[in-house]
Amino acid sequence: MICNLKSTARFAYVIRGGRETRHARADYHKEAVQRKITLMLMISPRMATAIQEKQYAPTLLNFFVYNPKFGPREGEEEKKILFYHPNEVEKNEKIRNVGLCEAIVQFTRTFCPTKPAKSLHTQKNRQFFFEPEENFWMVMVVRNPMTEKTNREGKPTVEYHEEEIIDTVYGAVLQQCYNMYKLFNGTFSRAMEAGGVELLKQKLETFFYRYLQTLHLQSCDLLDVFGGISFFPLDKMTYLKIQSFVNQVEENHSLIKYTAFLYNDQLIWSGLEQDDMRILYKYLTTSLFPRHLEPELAGRDSPMRPEMAGNLLHYGRFLTGPPNLKDPEAKFRFPKIFVTAEDGYEELHLIVYKAMSAAVCFMISASVELTREFCEQLDSLVGPQLTLLASDICEQYNVNRRISGPEKEPQFKFIYFNHMNLAEKSTIHMRKTASVSLTSVHPDLMKILGDINCDFSRVDEDEEIIVKAMTDYWVVGKKSDQRELYVILNQKNANLIEVNEEVKRLCATQFNNIFFLD
């Protein structure tokens, strides 16, 4: 049972440059050059009551896709619905819910035709609307987190915590749903062109039936908003070796159109464009890699059994495609993905090959038939080299760590994100697994991060927000140009000045190689 720590009050001191009224001018200049600081205080948590409480995390209530143009006439409303989760819901209720959404969207459009409603807040749940393609709407309904209490009479009462759900986080989750669908299926209109509504429905059903099961709404946070990519820190020489490897493989197999290289689930090289890589990275790190990690941990499918190719020992194996090259009978297929190309999109085979901690993705035009011989050739070319590279990277990484020393390891908990290259870094999140993403801080602190992010997204200028949270926690958000940094500090009796100094120190050690205004 977790004590519910919750803010009861929020004060904001705003000292902003250039927006001050005239009478404040006399003192203004002192602070203006200083910084735009927003300071917020979160006053102590409410005491946990002795009464028994039961906590419920946010859960997915409904998820549906519709197109209002498909059943414009009365009595044909069902035709609008392309996908509905859960499917068991009675038909009329489906129609009602879809109709409601349609109405809300239409209604809000009158206020701002270009920006229709994004979400609807109610006491019990929240609805998110997203129109990824013209007239195609995706709606996700999330039940608010709640506390169930049994009062003195033994009667259960439910308290909803509506404010704990952040629009940007779940809005981003909904967009991710679409992007993931698009990665494996192409756009909705593509399915429509290829096989009409029936095909689209079928594709939606197949995809979302499985995908929705992997949504873990309770652990969504700021990182979902960023949808960033974690880059593996690497010295120049090893990086160039990887370049050399990628170029050589691409030269050898001219079929390969794009290559991506990852180590330890972190990106090192992407031949794909940024936006495609972003979603592919999401798939690899939250779905494909964790899925293969678990059997490895269980000792099955062990990579510790090296393959012999000639005299060279290597640990390479396919994560997609043929699970075992030795079995000539085994059927295999590579997943297909869709990425943007000059003329719309292109369909590609996704080959993911891994040796130790290094993984390479090779993407080949889907029009090419990939044979077993091709896989064998690729295996014998890539396996030994990748094994060698993986151990090189590992060694180099350890060397660098030893040089920088453990004392340089951040004592701080922070999240960094750069909009320009989507680089993200978090010392808050533990390793992601297929099922949950673990954070090492209290959800309430995560929520403050989300709030600060919302504040940042409203203004274009550089800003800094410092929040005093419960107990001894301070949360600092900084925005400089296209970069955002969020720091969580826990210092006994620290004051504003000390916290500020601490963050300065962090920037000086962790971010001294980038232009980060303080």
Next chain:
Amino acid sequence: MSEEHYLELCDNPVQFENASSVNNVFFDEANKQVFAVRSGGATGVVVKGPDDKNSIAFRMDDKGEVKCIKFSFGNKILAVQRTSKSVEFINFIPDMPTMEYSQECKTKNASVLGFCWTSWNEIVFITDQGIEFYQVIPDKRSLKLQKNQSINVNWYMYCPETSVILLSTTVQGNVLQPFVFRNGTMSKMSKFEIELPAVPKPAKLSLSERDIAVATIYGQLYVMYLKHHSRTVNSPGAEVVLYHLTREGACKKTHVLKLNTTGKFALNVVDNLVVVHHQSSQTSIIFDIKVKDPDSTLNVHQPVLPARSIHPYKIPLRGPTAVGSQTPVPCELYSSTWSVFQPDIIISASEGYLWYLQVKLQPAVILLKDKGKLMDFLLRRRDCKMVILSVCSQMLIGGERGSLPVIATVFDKLNQVYKEYLEAEQSYTMAVESGQSRGNPSLKRPVRTQAVIDQSDMYTHVLSIFTEKKDVSHKFIIAVLMEYIRSLNLFQITVQHYLYELVIKTLVHHNLFYMLHQFLQYHVLSDSKPLACLLLSLESTYPPAHQLSLDMLKRLSTANDEIVEVLLSKHQVLGALRFIRSVGGHDNVSARKFLDAARQAGDEMLFYTIFRFFEQRNQRLRGSPNFTPGEHCEEHVAYFKQVFGEQALMKPATL
């Protein structure tokens, strides 16, 4: 086929009167001079040198048949041997007595085998019983014995470059005793034995001077022994065995060159390559002793290139009819009248020609298919630069395009040599700066050989041309450039800015901005001000270039002024001021610059803030908030008064 002849005779041979019954021809290996002695000198002696076009001609009395004739260094003194007992001398120094003088060998009953000059006035007599080292005193027309050594001598051999005389001793003649002459001293080196293919019984002279040659290869002195095929030993052919001769220590057998055939051979050394001429097949082969055979610990070498004949050579017709433009006739190569001298000289006495043998590198490019081996070979040659660069070009463009691993190997080989030179240069500079050069004659500025192919060579002759090619895929271009940068980094060579520029140009040209971004993210393109400026210029087509550029300027830590300029140009006046303050430069910046930018931003409050900041600075630095005339801020003061009123100006602080 003709482009496969990798050996050729030089274009400008030394011509002399061909040997005949009345004309004796001598060759001096030390001065590389050919002596044509007509009728024992009475009707004239003509001396032709390697490069001095003006030959020397003189007469001397015919006192019998000349056995040996040589000038001392600088043509100061002429030595002539006519008998086996003595040597005669004639001064060629102006204002010196010109009458001949003579020196008999000191050892009784010994006969003089020959003599060698070791300096302008020092000479060594080699007799069958030892050697005698003399100093010639030309003005006194006499010689002074410096040193002598008794030893039974079968024959001798002289290497003028190193002043080493090799004596064949013992009955079989296979124990060689070297002596070295330097600065007027004679010193004995350790003797060594040549392994004979078979030991004759009874013992007799078995090692002929024809089978021995002495030459310097890669700066080291080697005795080359032509070991003929022996029927008793089951070997497939003759060999050349190399003995490494060092000043100190024993002479060691170090290399074996496999000839894979039998017959008559002759040896030359050209450009550190051992050339073996085979007379019966009329071909030659070359060996490079630096080519390592990874399979054997013994240095057994196979020819670098397949056997080819020397490039056909034509000479003008000789004789009375040879007037004007006669059609040249082919010269008979590998003629039995040829004499071969070390290191690279071939003389045809019957036709009156002296040639230098030369190695052509272009045919090697065709004959050596393995690009790695080819590069190793070329990098060790003297005139290799243009050939190497053309190989690099061919490897990137055209039908015989190399694969990336091959290209990588070639780049690594080039940069290895390049790095070695840079390091030598650096340690020399350091030694000079630290003052070690004084009193240290061994410290020499490293010689930059043609094999040093630097970045500007590669850029000018190979890469810039290659990247302009329309028919090469950009993927390949980028891969090659990255491969070159990788190789430079491997050897820790600082990459020049123009190479990065080439990479960026190529990437931008093909809209590969994300790739560029990733390269910069991993600092593959090293930070520099020019690169940062280049990035700034890309901002309009690729907005993130702005951030990349600022980051780079920040890391340089010497570009604070540039950062301020960038921020001001973006109207980020406050940001610029905060930045310059954070690096402690706000006391020195121009107030006018910031006020200008604030005015342009069109934000009154911003202007107020900046104005007030500088008023405070004035107060702090000069005790008054007013701007000095030198700051040229009058216009801004007026504007400030106009917008905010005179009373808004800061009052001077009163104590």
